[in-house]
Amino acid sequence: MTRLLFLGPLLLTLAACDRGADERPVEVDAIERDGNGNTERVLLRSALAxxxxxxxxxxxxxxxxxxxxxxxxxxxxxxxxxxxxxxxxxxxxxxxxxxxxxxxxxxxxxxxxxxxxxxxxxxxxxxxxxxxxxxxxxxxxxxxxxxxxxxxxxxxxxxxxGPMRRLLGEGVRLRAPMDSDAPAPVPADEVRLNGARAALAVARFGAKRSDLVLGGMLADWPIVAAAGLRTTDIRVDPARGLFGFAFVGRDGFLAAPLNRAAVAMAIQTGNLPAAIDGGWASIDTILPEAFDSASDPALPPWRKLTEDQRWQTARAQVAAWGRPVTVRVALPDGPGATLLWGRMAAALARIGIRGQRVAIDAPADLMLIDRVAPYDSARWYLATACRGCAMDAMTLIAAARDATSLPERAQRLAAADAALAADVAFVSVARPWRWSLVAPRLRGFQINPRAVHPLNHLRGDTK
Missing domain, CATH: 3.90.76.10 (Dipeptide-binding Protein; Domain 1)
Structure with missing residues (x-):
């Protein structure tokens, strides 16, 4: 909450500034997480190599x-x-x-x-x-x-x-290489890349001190909502990938697939995405589409149950255990993750389970998997979702990798998808949530399923 409260006065302090004419350099803020600068490093590497x-x-x-x-x-x-x-x-x-x-x-x-x-x-x-x-x-x-x-x-x-070269001087300054007979460069040809915490990046954009914020994820989304930005400046990618929870602990209550199904029913029926944004749609399958699998995505066993039947079935399964059940859930830091956790804890409590939030790298029973798919193959989804899953599912995923023909691979991927669904190894929640803040002058910016935004494709003009 402290992060959110500081945004208001900071925006007011910077509000007198303006982005100015379109002839100045493009200012890009890449969101850092825990000071590691991953987004900035990826953007810089993609520009230079x-x-x-x-x-x-x-x-x-x-x-x-x-x-x-x-x-x-x-x-x-x-x-x-x-x-x-x-x-x-x-x-x-x-x-x-x-x-x-x-x-x-x-x-x-x-x-x-x-x-x-x-x-x-x-x-x-x-x-x-x-x-x-x-x-x-x-x-x-x-x-x-x-x-x-x-x-x-x-x-x-x-x-x-790469498509850009680093310029001498303070900070990270980039520009496309110039041909010997090309016109002299102008300031607008230059991109300046900075690493910043999410709250500062959003505040700088709101005060028109930057033109682009990249690397936005679920954890920081409430900061955007609190900043009062124009909706036309907020872009959410239709990212393909996984956003859900892998069962990384299978002791006690969670050792049985029916008990894992009770937890999964509560999470999916609790409609976690609604805690973040009304436009974030829920999904309930590991594969968003068939891709290179021979079958449509495998449905969870409870797909045909009504909402009331799901709650009743899950509560009965927990009650039959006869002992208190605690489920540790690994989540990242950030206000968005806190909102998600609030709805998830309520859903677990509704079926008689005590939820315990732990750090993303701590021992846990459920761990959030939030990844954009690097390519469109069912194997990536299944291998990424399989964290400590049943041996038969692991074997089928490995068999799909080793298939010597595309039809054989497709059949093995379909079998692996069905095995993961039956094992209740992963609870699908939604697509990954990836957002950017984009000034109108960046006419070349496009949202896309890869959530990639190369720095050499921002202007959309001949400059």
């Missing part, structure tokens, strides 16, 4: 180091022809340099969030000085989307070949 492909403003794959590509052999091989990219020191990018960087990025030892989903890559080879082939052990029709992620942006030593 790029992979074979990258994301555009709509979250679609566009050319980067590679100017064109072909998928062959039913998704078992991708061939890329390089364009005329240069490193930040002006030297040309070569196929051998890109191959070396990509091999390093896809190794298991790299240990980033994409590592488990890159194991189908068999070889990365330079066929000619301008052509690279990525050979796969198994078909993967979503490889391009993975290659566009910032973790697979390539560097040669300290050099990157």
């Amino acid at each position: 790029q992979g074979l492909v990258r994301f555009d403003a709509a979250g679609q794959v566009e050319p980067a180091i590679a100017e064109r590509w072909n998928m062959v052999d039913d998704g078992r091989s991708y061939i890329f022809r390089l364009g005329t990219a240069t490193w930040s020191d002006g030297r040309p990018v070569t196929a051998d340099q890109v191959v070396t960087a990509l091999r390093r990025a896809v190794r298991i030892e790299a240990g980033h969030r994409l590592t488990p989903f890159l194991r189908s890559i068999d070889e990365i080879v330079a066929m000619t000085p301008q052509v690279i082939e990525i050979r796969l052990k198994r078909p993967n029709t979503e490889l391009l989307t993975l290659l566009a992620q910032p973790e697979l942006a390539v560097r040669h030593g300290a050099q990157g070949s």
Whole structure:
């Protein structure tokens, strides 16, 4: 509450300032969490370095180091022809340099969030000085989307070949590289990137001290609501991914699937998203759509019960246990998470369970999973939702990964989805909540399912 109260006077203090003419630099605030600056680092890396492909403003794959590509052999091989990219020191990018960087990025030892989903890559080879082939052990029709992620942006030593260059001077100042015959740059060509806590970032935007706030999540959303901003400046991405609770503890009451189902029914019937925003729709399946699965998303066993029947069934299941039940729930800090917890605790209490909120990294029975999907495959959703799930579900997910054909993979993914639903391993709540604050001058900004907003695609004009 203290964070919310300080916003009012801070906004009033800064209110005399104005964004000014459109000729000044674009000011971007990236929200930091616990001082780690993750959003700022990702944005900076994506601006200074790029992979074979990258994301555009709509979250679609566009050319980067590679100017064109072909998928062959039913998704078992991708061939890329390089364009005329240069490193930040002006030297040309070569196929051998890109191959070396990509091999390093896809190794298991790299240990980033994409590592488990890159194991189908068999070889990365330079066929000619301008052509690279990525050979796969198994078909993967979503490889391009993975290659566009910032973790697979390539560097040669300290050099990157991204769409922007860092300028000398105080702070993080970026601008697109200039051709020798191009007109002299103007201040509006420059992007200034800052890291800030959510409350300060929202206050700066409200006072017209910045043009863009990126990295907004559920935890900080009430700060936006308290700031009284214009609704046209608030953008919420239609993000694809997981927002729900994984059963990471299965002792005592939670050892039985029927008991986990009682908890899941309470959470879903309690309509947690309504505590945050009336436009945030609930979902009740792990997969938002079939993607590459052979079947429609597996429905929870209680899907056909009425709301009253769900509450009654869940209460009866808890009462049959005959002993007090406490469920520890791991949530992040922040006022948005507190609002979510209030509704969740009430839902658990309604069926006779005492909820206990713990830190997101503390031992727990339920843990919030809030992630945007890096690519559109049922396997990402199922593998991400499976936190300590039943062995048969784990086996089916691994079998889908190792399938040698797309039809076989689709069947195994459908079986794994059904197994996770029967195991009640994950409680789906909604799509991930991702928001930005956007000034009208940034005509190139677009909301998108990837919730990615490259700094080189903000203006939407020729400057």
